[in-house]
Amino acid sequence: MPCEKPLLSIIVPVYKVENYLQKCIDSILAQTFTDFELILVEDGSPDGCPALCDAAAAKDARIRVLHQKNGGLSAARNAGLDVARGEWIGFVDSDDYIAPEMYETLYKAVQSTGADLALCDYAAVDEAGIPCLPPYTGLAQRIFTGRELLKRATNTMAQPAEQAVPPRYLLRSCATRRVS
Secondary structure: OOOOOOOEEEEEEEOOOOOOHHHHHHHHHOOOOOOEEEEEEEOOOOOOHHHHHHHHHHHOOOEEEEEOOOOOHHHHHHHHHHHOOOOEEEEOOOOOOOOOOHHHHHHHHHHHHOOOEEEEOEOOEOOOOOEOOOOEOOOOOOOOOHHHHHHHHHHHHOOOHHHOOOOEEEEEHHHOOOOO
16 A cells, blocks of 8 residues: 655656666666555557556555646656656656665755755766766766756756767755746
């Protein structure tokens, strides 16, 4: 049975990722941090994603599926935010997979610092799991002010397109706003 109020809501927008979705879901379900709900927002995908989402939800009570007409990535994320029950929010792209300890590590970081946001590094890999680029390791373990964080985010967005993948993060839900 699903948690009444999980500590973490993980939102995954889903569209045309049939070949990657199961690995994404499996990596989330393998988290060492287990007090979460997984919200799969199926955004009108024309492939086998709707059935894959429903099958995953049938196997694990922590998974909820929202089916909607295609509205794009921001609309899917917003739909997930609208139903999220967790105190903390995480987003995972449906063609990505995450390390088993990612959310436990991020949660420990926010608990030990009192922060509203924790970021972590990532590695871009090809379909065989081989690194394509050097791992992004630009994040030092430190506390940023809001201004510093905004500056870092702006600098990250100015990276070349092949490196413009945002770091993974955990965000306090009261700090979220609808994205456009």
